[in-house]
Amino acid sequence: MKDCKPKATPKEKGLHIDVGDKERCTNHPYRELIGCLIYAIVVTTRPDLCAATGYMSLLQSCFDERHYNNAKHILRYIRGTIDLRMIYRKEGTTETLVCFCDADWGGDKNDRKSTSGYVFKLFGNTVSWASKKHSNSKFVIHRS
Incomplete structure (x- = not known):
């Protein structure tokens, strides 16, 4: 390769x-x-x-x-x-801490389970990220 x-x-x-x-x-x-x-x-x-x-x-x-x-x-x-x-460096006008997150809904076509993930940025630099396939695709909405 x-x-x-x-x-x-x-x-x-x-x-x-x-x-x-x-x-x-x-x-x-x-x-x-x-x-x-x-x-x-x-x-x-x-x-x-x-x-x-x-x-x-x-x-x-x-x-x-x-x-x-x-x-x-x-x-x-x-x-x-x-x-x-x-490269980690502070950018002048960047917010201190920013988080992005997203998920798909039943995105795996083999078992119809969802995957979600997040990225944390500190002064514009990625410091933490993760992605996880959900063990259960059931979603419950609680109303108050």
Whole structure:
């Protein structure tokens, strides 16, 4: 993958991959690749890889050629963005603390569960982020 063609995004927009068929499972080092990507997220501080790697890590029980090719898509994205850095500096007119959050509604087409996430910025610099797939898609509205 050292000389691969770079990609502009970590995964294709609207990507949906079903869990693999037992008959089509391959022996590619898919789990090892996902582990390396998680290592890159944690050690080299690449929050831009979180969503794509998290999605691909859900499909480790039975993977086939489609899964492996989409995981390699993340590597192609890294190739094109290898020089990206997180730089922390105070911007003059930036608010002290800002939080962004969002969620989808049943976005995983395999189990219809929702995912939510947040980003905290301090003086314009990302200091904390997370994304979590909900364990239950039921939503209850309490009225008072």
